Amino acid sequence: MPKPNPVSAVTASPFVLERSEAVPALIGRHEDFLFISGLGGTACDVGAVAGDGAHVYSLGGAMGAAAMMGLGLALARPDKRVLVVTGDGELLMNVGALATIAVVDPANLAILCVDNGHYGETGWQKSHTSLGVDLEKVAIGCGIKHACTVASKADLAGGARLLREANGTCFVVLRVKPTDPAPFKRNFDGSLLRDRFRAALRQA
Numbered sequence: 001m002p003k004p005n006p007v008s009a010v011t012a013s014p015f016v017l018e019r020s021e022a023v024p025a026l027i028g029r030h031e032d033f034l035f036i037s038g039l040g041g042t043a044c045d046v047g048a049v050a051g052d053g054a055h056v057y058s059l060g061g062a063m064g065a066a067a068m069m070g071l072g073l074a075l076a077r078p079d080k081r082v083l084v085v086t087g088d089g090e091l092l093m094n095v096g097a098l099a100t101i102a103v104v105d106p107a108n109l110a111i112l113c114v115d116n117g118h119y120g121e122t123g124w125q126k127s128h129t130s131l132g133v134d135l136e137k138v139a140i141g142c143g144i145k146h147a148c149t150v151a152s153k154a155d156l157a158g159g160a161r162l163l164r165e166a167n168g169t170c171f172v173v174l175r176v177k178p179t180d181p182a183p184f185k186r187n188f189d190g191s192l193l194r195d196r197f198r199a200a201l202r203q204a
Helices: 007-012 019-027 041-050 066-076 088-092 097-104 135-142 153-165 190-203
Strands: 033-037 056-058 081-087 109-115 146-150 170-175
Touching: 019 041, 019 081, 019 109, 019 153, 019 170, 033 041, 033 066, 041 056, 041 081, 041 109, 056 190, 066 081, 066 088, 066 097, 066 109, 081 088, 088 109, 097 135, 109 153, 135 146, 135 170, 146 153, 153 170
Parallel strands: 033 056, 033 081, 081 109, 109 170, 146 170
Antiparallel strands: none
């Protein structure tokens, strides 16, 4: 079945940033992070920046798990900066994770939510964030002290600093046009990714 064309969604969207430009600008030097990426588009976003690196663990078929996996990794490796890159739809599937993360508040955990206001993997239906839900306010309400929304080029530098320098869990919402992520052919071999990531952690 052909993938739905998001052109009409782009026309209706108030978001102005292109994800293929904004995500690399926020991440910067990818070697400084251990990555957990969510499903679909965000896995490609990270892959386009970091390649098929051993410091990247991309989820497949585990919608809603990225933030909590990032929490576990941050607690296990407090010496490393952990960056979770997830989408609005994936995060909404388990939005209660933000409450647990806020209570634990590891200093080395950063969450980047790429918010295009749509469920890009299932037909470009509008997600809750196109219908009034503000994920930055949700994160703050859960108790996350360092949170911001990046909605324009002027916001990128501040968002990038927060992801790298916040002392405590930080949460950055990146609002982007509902267009396709950067092209990247991701690896779907879960066993290989697990073993490679584990080996990289032992060597780090």
